[in-house]
């Protein structure tokens with residue numbers, strides 16, 4: 277018997293965690309934080325050493341009470357990729373389980389870096405398995421990492437193979453045929469899967485009626501501004517997601533063509549770039565300087581002002597207007613950097629639609645506008661599947677049951693409507709709330 281338990285992340289976007297029980301053994305897919313609740317509580321977008329009890333109280337990490345009775349049966353914890361809403365609760369919760377963490381090398385490196393930086397100890401082994409390979413969890417469960425594209429490297433769909441059939445955990449992916457870094461999705465393997473009992477699927481953009489454009493489109497948008505707009509004598513400042521290594525790699529390529537020196541400034545940029553370098557995905561060492569600590573960042577900005585800002589490209593943290601990030605500090609005049617009119621500020625991201633970030637971005641943009649800068653917004657393409665990609669997944673995998681995940685009620689309903697339009701029956705689509713479960717014989 278297979279039971280799928282929606283531990284967390286089935287009523288909103290964030291703190292993803294699903295338990296898959298096969299007879300008397302359990303694997304857990306993802307163990308993430310709820311970013312907005314986390315930031316509200318810690319005022320920090322980086323993970324810091326705070327107590328799990330406090331984080332549970334403010335609903336920043338999953339509530340593991342609903343799997344209390346099966347904790348002892350957990351055999352593996354499987355984070356699918358390095359985003360904090362998928363791995364961020366590991367430092368706080370993994371110790372509750374006597375199980376190894378199994379993930380791709382980049383994800384493993386990011387987890388290890390967080391633990392090391394914040395001096396958090398967990399007892400679990402961290403095993404890294406390459407995308408497109410398998411791992412035997414026990415006699416009865418083998419997991420397979422199927423390579424997919426997303427907005428951070430080495431993202432995998434997890435196929436959990438059992439004697440009752442296969443469960444496919446497909447949270448956070450897009451089907452990008454022209455990725456700018458890393459491999460294409462492994463469509464062949466998805467088509468080959470047989471007897472897929474259920475798919476647990478990313479519903480975030482289920483109502484977005486299109487196929488999500490490729491990352492190469494975002495790369496072209498960035499190129500148009502970095503190389504095609506008149507930035508003569510002016511600063512170029514770019515802010516984007518620190519974990520989006522492909523996007524950072526595009527910035528490195530275009531920076532070289534401008535002849536300007538490239539600086540990455542901020543703690544989280546340093547964390548993800550170093551992790552990607554360590555596992556051999558990129559090597560920025562010859563083309564850019566990465567500076568982590570605030571004191572050194574301020575010294576560097578002093579040099580930039582002295583030597584001439586037109587000689588540099590600055591990539592900084594703070595795309596969502598986080599008050600403690602470098603861009604907010606620059607806008608506040610807290611750093612040695614001074615904005616001039618017509619300096620470039622490029623937001624290579626979208627605003628995350630939560631009240632906290634919408635307000636943060638508004639405050640930041642108002643401050644920046646007062647300096648007379650040129651602002652380039654939404655130079656971005658999402659890493660999530662839209663409606664037509666979700667249909668592709670169902671056509672390829674042919675699951676017997678669908679469990680919409682990674683979304684609020686409306687997003688899950690959007691996924692349900694896709695299924696019904698494609699001929700699924702109501703009883704094959706399972707809308708779960710946190711704490712609920714469904715069984716398949």
Ligand SMILES: [Zn+2]
Nearest residue numbers: 357359426448
């Ligand atoms: Zn993600």
